[in-house]
Amino acid sequence: MIQPDTVTPAVQFTDVEMKFDTRAGELVALQHVNLAINDHEFLAVLGPSGCGKSTLMRIVAGLLKPSAGTVSVHGEKVVEPRDDIGIVFQKPTLLPWATLEDNVVFPMKHKYGRVTPEQRERAHELLKLVGLAKLEKRRPDRLSGGMQQRVGIARALLHNPDILLMDEPFSALDALTREEMGYELQNIWQKHRKTVMFITHSIVEAVLLADRIIVMSHGPGARVAEDLRVPAPRPRTGDSMRLTEMQDLVAHLRDTLMTRKAA
Numbered sequence: 001m002i003q004p005d006t007v008t009p010a011v012q013f014t015d016v017e018m019k020f021d022t023r024a025g026e027l028v029a030l031q032h033v034n035l036a037i038n039d040h041e042f043l044a045v046l047g048p049s050g051c052g053k054s055t056l057m058r059i060v061a062g063l064l065k066p067s068a069g070t071v072s073v074h075g076e077k078v079v080e081p082r083d084d085i086g087i088v089f090q091k092p093t094l095l096p097w098a099t100l101e102d103n104v105v106f107p108m109k110h111k112y113g114r115v116t117p118e119q120r121e122r123a124h125e126l127l128k129l130v131g132l133a134k135l136e137k138r139r140p141d142r143l144s145g146g147m148q149q150r151v152g153i154a155r156a157l158l159h160n161p162d163i164l165l166m167d168e169p170f171s172a173l174d175a176l177t178r179e180e181m182g183y184e185l186q187n188i189w190q191k192h193r194k195t196v197m198f199i200t201h202s203i204v205e206a207v208l209l210a211d212r213i214i215v216m217s218h219g220p221g222a223r224v225a226e227d228l229r230v231p232a233p234r235p236r237t238g239d240s241m242r243l244t245e246m247q248d249l250v251a252h253l254r255d256t257l258m259t260r261k262a263a
């Protein structure tokens with residue numbers, strides 16, 4: 001298991017267990033999850049469908065309380081949603097009647113009842129950062145899925161969180177837009193160096209974007225089964241995927257996931 005570089009990691013899971021009460025009885029989704037995510041690290045999470053990847057993320061976000069064990073962010077136990085975390089979901093759920101700028105500042109308005117001029121200025125800068133300059137007064141209804149997801153990313157970055165949680169953020173996009181968004185995310189990450197926890201089903205996306213990849217085991221009782229460093233230097237491009245060590249990593253991950261799916 002890879003050890004954290006810093007004494008206090010950005011995120012630390014310690015012996016986390018998550019049980020759900022279901023109609024069929026108790027379901028142990030996660031068991032003995034131990035994981036440290038370093039500050040500024042880009043961590044991708046792979047694993048079979050239903051193994052508990054989103055559950056891990058929702059626990060870090062403070063949206064779910066683990067049945068046992070603890071999750072800490074910068075050394076503090078997570079007990080509720082925190083201001084230093086931003087979240088991007090698969091679908092950005094934008095308000096159709098509000099402009100892109102209003103969509104980006106909406107969480108501030110919702111939480112504090114007002115939006116400061118500085119926050120509006122930041123929304124403007126973020127929309128520029130995600131390639132939507134000059135569109136801030138548009139409404140989201142006629143935007144493509146990729147553009148809508150860019151608004152979702154800008155919104156998650158508005159309060160300048162240290163940690164960005166992304167749950168299959170590009171899975172609803174077509175293949176080309178998805179690749180393009182991946183490169184854009186890499187650019188954003190290189191500029192702002194957030195700690196990123198990125199859940200995906202795409203091995204290539206994980207390998208292209210992440211510093212480190214964990215593979216969860218099959219549930220029930222899923223845990224971290226593999227913890228791997230991605231060997232290619234940054235910035236990664238299509239050429240990075242031609243490196244032998246990257247191809248070996250993709251092949252290894254494919255074998256691992258196929259075996260786990262079959263298990």
Ligand SMILES: Nc1ncnc2c1ncn2[C@@H]1O[C@H](COP(=O)(O)OP(=O)(O)OP(=O)(O)O)[C@@H](O)[C@H]1O
Binds near residue numbers: 020021022027050
């Ligand atoms: N609120 C809940 N109540 C009951 N069971 C739940 C709840 N949330 C998740 N589960 C169950 O916990 C397990 C893990 O779910 P989770 O959504 O975290 O998996 P996942 O790896 O993100 O799945 P996928 O890759 O398909 O998105 C699944 O069996 C799911 O049905």
